[in-house]
Amino acid sequence: MLAAPAVPAHASGDEVHLAAALRGANEVGAPGDTDGHSTVVLRISGNEVTFAARWDRIGTPTAVHVHLGARGADGDVRLGLLTTPPPSSARGVTGTVRAGNDLVQALVADPAGFYVNLHDAAHPKGAVRGQFHRLSKPVDLGGVLHGGDQATLSSQAGGGRHVPGGDADGRAVWWLRPGGSSIAYTVSWSGLGRVSAGRLHKGAPGRSGAVVADLFAAARGLPENVTGVAGVTPVSAGVAERIAAKPDAYYTNLHTLDFRGGAVRGPLSGEPFTHPRALTAEVLRGSQIYACTPLPAGGHGFTQLGVTARLRRGIDHSFVTPGSGPPQWIAPDGSAVRGSVVTRTPNGGHIPELVLDAAQAGAGTGLLAHATQILRLNTTGGTAPAGACVPGTEARVPYGADYVFLG
Template identity: 50%
Template structure:
């Protein structure tokens, strides 16, 4: 039985077909994602704790992007370079150029680029990398190679991150804006997106008389190409019925905050806190038996069934996903398990942390390979590993 199972494994991860690389969608869109780490910087010391996700929608000469960072100071510069893993290369496109508010955790926006550059990026994503620079690490705080994904990515979800907002506000018209807010005892998490608004200078919530909370503020205005920002502000006691405002040249855009239930996209990165790849010996060689890992946000990672899988991720709120196909497999150096781009299907609760995930990327892998050399059939081995898992919706 094990021999047959390993024969299946030899054909692909858990017998799942490796689907061919996707071309641009019918509307000409290509979606690319990079998982950034300070340790990926080349020739300079990046932030040892910092990480980030950069997602792109490429169509023609236009790039729409969303960037979300963690344990990093807000970047002053975010750009795309030509260069394979481990190689520094020239800048091909600036996404962000300008000081961001210190409390920001993410931004979204648009950029125009040379169509030849974007064509090359779409044809060979892993030959390009995203790099974030801030005051503490001007030469590079975190870097990551791009990977193409098979399905569309809602960039607003990348901007939002993992948390479900509980309050919202929306202003419609030629100058429009949307606010997603999540209050807690320690902070007010915010995500603001807009259209037709140029270089906002501040975002606030207030009762119009006595109470005013700044979500973000900047003297010179945000970079003109931005269309969204997320971050953490000081906590507030009351939100329902307050006035959300986005201040900008040309006048403020305002809407009333509501606590009515609503949904919004979420995408996020969860690092392995403690994990091992599990192997079993059959025919005098080790093959995959399973995996056991605890991820950030309390996500458990395992196999549904030993050997045959498929891999699954289960959140504490009982939302879960299972691998349905392998879209891409990328070597990541000797001694490290490969990076993966996976399509997943829903297998748990209809709402919750993982309920919107359609794709999972395993990136920035360290160790975890099977033991080398002969073994005795039936022996098991545990190989500790680290990785970042990106859950995209």
Template identity: 35%
Template sequence: MSANKTVAAACLLGAALGLGVVTPASAAQDAVTVKITNQAGYEATFCAADVLEGRCLDGARKGESRTFTVKPGNGPIEVRVVVKNGGSVFQNFTADGPALNIDAGGSADKPTATKAGGGHGGHDPAPTQPAPDQAKPSPVKGKPFFFSADLDGKQEVPTPGGPAVGDADGSARALVEVRGDRVTYAIEWKKTAQLTLGHLHQGVAGQNGPVKVNLFTTPMPETLSAAAGQTVVDPKLADEIRRNPAGFYVNLHSTDRPGGAVRAQLKPLGKQVNPLDIIKGGKLRAFSNGRNEVPVQGGPKVGDPDGQAITFVQPSGTGVDFSLAWVNIDAPTLGHVHQGAKGVNGPVKITFFGTAVPNGVFAVSGTVAGLDKAALDALKKSPKDFYSNIHTGQFPGGAVRGQFTTH
């Protein structure tokens, strides 16, 4: 996907997921004009977002500025600088008035974002909500460590008389960040049966070992091919992973390989990664929140007051590629595209997933095939007449909703 779409998702959701930073404003704010000026020699995409929506603009060269209008309320103003063929930085700022001027500087590999005249954004990520069986996380502190794992079936180790292991065709790529007591992961997989479990085991290559970290403990919906999530672990275990990543391996289990479909040891990555990079994007996107939901008298509960999400859709033929990311809602139970204008409920036209997403997951990508081409043509022609709707157990009628747009 293009950099601006990746960043739109990061700006919208990163802070609350602990991927960005939060510096709450001291009082409610009206609209703020954010001006980001390129003071460096690179070309970059600039983005600014409030708690409900964000926008990105490409192609800013040295001396050029991009201007945005945001309404942060009591929240931060989220700014991101993504250098073309380079690095990126994500910072949160609090405006002191109706204008916020940001200078983009640093190098192409390590860009910076500072208030004009000096002043960085905050740096301490806020925690995501833990799974029900986890302890409440403390604020994240310390240096992040990044690891990768290239999984395949050949690395699985069978146990005599044990469950089937080793998918001959399957493969996966896992990116793992360990910071403080937090383990954040992003996994992309292909040619496996439906994934049922994801673990981090302690054990060297060629040997099986005990589960140490539950990445996900319920099946992934069958339409998915990528997911990102976060879990909380004992700080001593986090230290062990940082000190000896080769002594741990990622193991993905599936319906036809319950002992493990694909596996690989962790290895140091040597660079920073963003789990939201699994978001593939598309020409159509929808920013969603609970206020957009339309209640039906006597119908199921709708409208999570704190929830936010972003949806990307790329139609092709009779199918769609999709990506969703969310924050401050329970694990989604259903994800749909409905046909209906703003303020009006309408029928489901696309089901992204019809079973629940595992707890702790905050972003997914996948593909749905065999759809009605007429409906897809209508979506492409008039996206504003369609909306994304994410359902949860707490809000079965819809937790967050947003109309599609191409902007």
């Protein structure tokens, strides 16, 4: 197996990206949420730490913290990313906090010595947890906020488009996906005070219209450091269908504590567009495949031949060529990527965790078409059988993992 090249050291002024895949099974000292998971990415630039967190199957987070502590160890909070609950419909947030020089240097030098913890009301000690890994290239945090599905509608919002008035300094970008009895939304903003609500209205340009969907609300305003939120909100029968059929009859409206009637507004557009995405897909069933081959020191032992796995969302994982690779992931829509290992992190008696660079190898659009990096995290099982073996035999060892596709 080829050795992984070293990741360059941090230089002053450079951006460093760290990522973690969080699971309840990683919690220490108190049980976590057995079904929940989350992806968190940090972008560190000087003393600014910009974060994106996306979660699923846990309660509304009450806090998101960075702790000092290696895998399996409990540690103190060193940085609060989110310290108040987001809106109940939210599934993700972005924002920025400042950190001291010592903490920044420690995070960059030893990411695996820190973990991120999402807390909720049912799990005050922590619902899901994950250790940090350093990425080999930048990541668009907007994609992490949004998740894996392509949005179908968009909106560019500004204060000058609001009726009446609005925040002249504010801007917002919306991505939406109406369908069935819900609307999935992602919005990021700049130049605004504390955001208190996001809504969809029906109305022609230049005119105020009735609210058709309350996407999210925070009566006291979101924390000032939060700059984006994503989620899913239920809507009445037929609302999503009507919006999807005639989007230009509707507009987005973002409210703040200073502009309670609306700070920035923008018309909905159904024009095709692309946007960054991020996807976490766990192994539903999979095996690491080993072959009994001659060893350099003499005798025979099991060495990697390949892998076979089915991931959530119907993604198939295998080697392009048995015995030599590279690893590949193929989605049902024809999008595909191949990976090359950048770093390996030992994980006790399990196969190592990996950071891989991704090369596109399939359709130009689709589930994996955004991916430039792949992480194999939260690994279980999968290690090669020990001891002597019969030449020519194979062994298939079941394993589990979360694969994170970032772009």
